[in-house]
Amino acid sequence: MVRLRDLHEAEAKHMRARADAMQPVDPAPWITPKSLRECHVAIVSTAGLHRRSDAPFNPGAVDYRLLPGDVDFADVVVSHISTNFDRSAFQQDPNIWFPLDRLREMAAANEIGGVAKWHYSFMGAQPNHEALKLAGEEVGRLLAAEGVDIALMVPV
């Protein structure tokens, strides 16, 4: 897992159709970052995570939510619309989707330069990824303004 052959036939067909409909996105100029040990890292999740006080995601959402680097996992919920994955692993250990503790450990061990103050959450299962262009570029500018060097992109 996840290989399409392992999914239910109808879901695999759906995922395949979605892949077939996707167009390559024009790449940005190639970035060669500094050494990982000097890099500040942020998480960008597409798991539909947000704080309880935030408006939840609705189907087709192309906006994003902020998750502060000191967020309490007790304050985080999920409004991702797909029901074709279960939430039990995240219930057990939020780091499996949003590895904030892991980044902190890697920073403490000098594997990375630091953990960003702000992290970002989108809802995946977006059939038209061009709809994410404005929000994606905006998050890029916000990350750059904070001095973040690397975004670790984590799907669900």
Add this chain to the structure above:
Amino acid sequence: MGALANYIERAGVATASISLIREQSEAVNPPRALWVPFALGRPLGSAADPEFQKQVMRAALGMLATATQPTIEDYPIEAPDEADAGQWLCPVNFAVAEDESVTARLLAEVTRLAPWSAETRAKRGRTLFGVTGAAPHQIDAVARALGTLAEHGNLSEAPVEGIDWQFDMPILVRHLADDLRTFYHEAIAAQPGSDAPNHDALNDWIFDGTALGDALQQIAKHLTEEGSPMSLLVRGLLIPEGRYEGGSAFG
């Protein structure tokens, strides 16, 4: 995910992506993607396994030093096994009295599961329950709301339960189901001998042995009869593919 990486890089921030559906990453061509052979819902492979998670992260972040053009690498290590449907059985068996309504059965189930669910919440100090706007002590209201929708099939009006629902109908139905699933999953997590069951095992239990599964099937039937594109979308968001008694949930 891959498209988002390309958009973010336009601001000069490098990205390293975890990829779950390789075919989709191939289509979008993100700068650096690590395809992982893990189940949907487990992008770092294994819960409560910090070293396994960090190894995956190191592999993804390591591509920043090695890739010189858009690259997809395959992570070679499978996740530790979860308990599958053949191995896992819920110790709680809900007896069904034929003359009981689905709402009455749902309420009976949540009553039996409530102490276990509370135990998990206390042990973890957190819960995913409540995306609908309900608090854990309002579980009866959530069960009653879903049961009423299953029995009466009016999917245009939100059930009145004194809760400030965070979604409009009919999308609320999908999140009522999720809050109940969360409650059930958190309950079994506290029970003795419960290894972490996988997605299929959880669905086998919900759909073959609980009033919650029966209620979801009834609601899916109402949505199918209603027939609008929104209703059919909600059906696909309500029932995992392969579980709808009437065919493909998304079909």
